[in-house]
Amino acid sequence: MNEQRASLPGTIAAWVVAFLMVFPILWMAITAFKTESEAIAIPPLLLFRPVLSSFAAALAQSGYLHFALNSIIVSLGSTVLAILIAFPAAYAMAFQPGRHTQDLLVWMLSTKMLPPVGVLVPIYLIFRDTGLLDTVEGLVIVDTLMNLPIVVWMLFSFFRDIPRDILEAAHMDGVGPRKQMMHLLLPLASPGIASAALLAIILSWNEAFWSINLTAAHAGTLAAYIARYSAPEGLFWAKLSAASVLAVAPILLFGCLAQRRLVRGLTVGAVK
Amino acid sequence: MAKLELRKVGKFYGGFEAVKSVDLTVEDREFVVFVGPSGCGKTTLLRMIAGLEDISSGELFIDGARANAVPPDKRGLAMVFQSYALYPHMTVAGNMGFALKMAGAPKAEIAEKVQEAARVLQLEPLLNRRPRMLSGGQRQRVAIGRAIVRSPKGFLFDEPLSNLDAALRVQMRTELVKLHQALAATMIYVTHDQVEAMTMADRIVVLEGGRVAQVGTPLELYHRPANLFVAGFIGSPKMNFLSARAVAIGPRETTLELAPDRVLAFPSPAPALAIAPGAAVTLGVRPEHLRFVESGPLRGVVDVVEHLGVETLVYVKESSGGTVIVRTDDLSRVRQGETVSLALHPDRGSLFDTAGDALFHLSPT
Structure with a gap:
């Protein structure tokens, strides 16, 4: 009868685990409001007077806005590009599958299993020779390629839920593939497209490996901005924390606002 | 209008022969019903006529012209799907006018044709509703309206009444027969329900295992079945x-x-x-x-x-x-x-x- 209600020890254990997982982020947020000396105090201070000086320093010193702008351009740019490429690809795979469509889909996903560092050298060399190193365009291309398999898969799943009859009816009505995509798929799959786009934006925003390795001062994103704080001159914990909070806050806020849509998008087709 | 001729039409899916060498002539303005148990190839045959499936062997002629390679929208045929296949994000008027809009017809012409079809099908009060706000019978009418608006030479129906309840099915059956008389168009109708076939058809094509078991008027099939399959399939209770x-x-x-x-x-x-x-x-x-x-x-x-x-x-x-x-x-x-x-x-x-x-x-x- 009481199966639905969790037991008390279970609830406590769940809260402990949740606290442990969120603790580093929480500690980072707390440290951001300390002075540098308070930040390294042993034992750690739990009670202190919060100050904003670290935020001021982080913003003043390191060109936060420049990096933030790059993050916005790269995540939005790569997302738009990925959707534009994935949309017709997913259309073809969902509605005109060939004999090898399934293999192709699995292969695309398998590229995500390859560690990025495995292709770092070739990509670095290609970027060097084509002059894409430390350019926003270069990073947009890499992020687009990185997200493409996931975006194709998500759109493919959404398209598969659209009754085939509707497109066949359009076919009988003399509506070709391009118009079908524009007038039928785009409106019908808009929740799916939005979910895929949200995920792509978040993944791209959080992407650190390529951003750190392929960019420097010019095209760096917020991930590269944080990485710069572990500089040779030493670690400034309060400033690093403040910078991290500044880097994480926009996407965290964005994620919270988009949460419902995201969950719906990721679980599509899971239950019928 | 449309006269359809099928000459030795067949369909293969890999090694499986779904439709076996069908010879059939559908006369202009005729109401022909394809009937048979599920898996007999009736829907496949209809989809080949529509152009949604390729014809593996044999030839299809529409008004004397070979149509095997003609794309679906150029065959002058309209299809009504079992699932209605309405565009869910468009209003009834939008659904009915979509084909004309995509073809670039002037707005006034679209509105006029949609009005006319809505009048015939008594859909006028519903023109601004979306499909999800309609009952099954109304959706079915919209699907038919969408076909009418294109002024096709012939109509293809794929089990259009199977999603309706029994009472509505009987009513829609009569309405379709009346519509056939009013439009004077060639109609091909697929169903597994022999009662629908008997009540609506000028001629019935009974299919069994991808082959034509018999073609004839309802009463011919009833009184003079060509074989045991037709004898057992037509009529309820069974012979x-x-x-x-x-x-x-x-x-x-x-x-x-x-x-x-x-x-x-x-x-x-x-x-x-x-x-x-x-x-x-x-x-x-x-x-x-x-x-x-x-x-x-x-x-x-x-x-x-x-x-x-x-x-x-x-x-x-x-x-x-x-x-x-x-x-x-x-x-x-x-x-x-x-x-x-x-x-x-x-x-x-x-x-x-x-x-x-x-x-x-x-x-x-």
């Missing part, structure tokens, strides 16, 4: 099949033996039956062509009695083992467990050979 042996085939009279002491004689057809005396045959008798008598060639015990109001169906366990269904009047006093004797209608029934093909029919038509 009774009685095993018999042809004992005497004379110039005047043919005698069948149903059981050792029970024989049945009827006037010999001309030309005489092409079977040897003693050959096994199957006698097909419709339930309404059997009646209760004091002493007849069939005897048995009443198993089940179904009072349907307008008529009574009596299931008789026959002495040879099989069950025979008798359709009798509403006032039948027959009781379960009673021993009864049955006589056959003197000039109704069909005789089939061991291969299942009809040998001859006693029907007057």
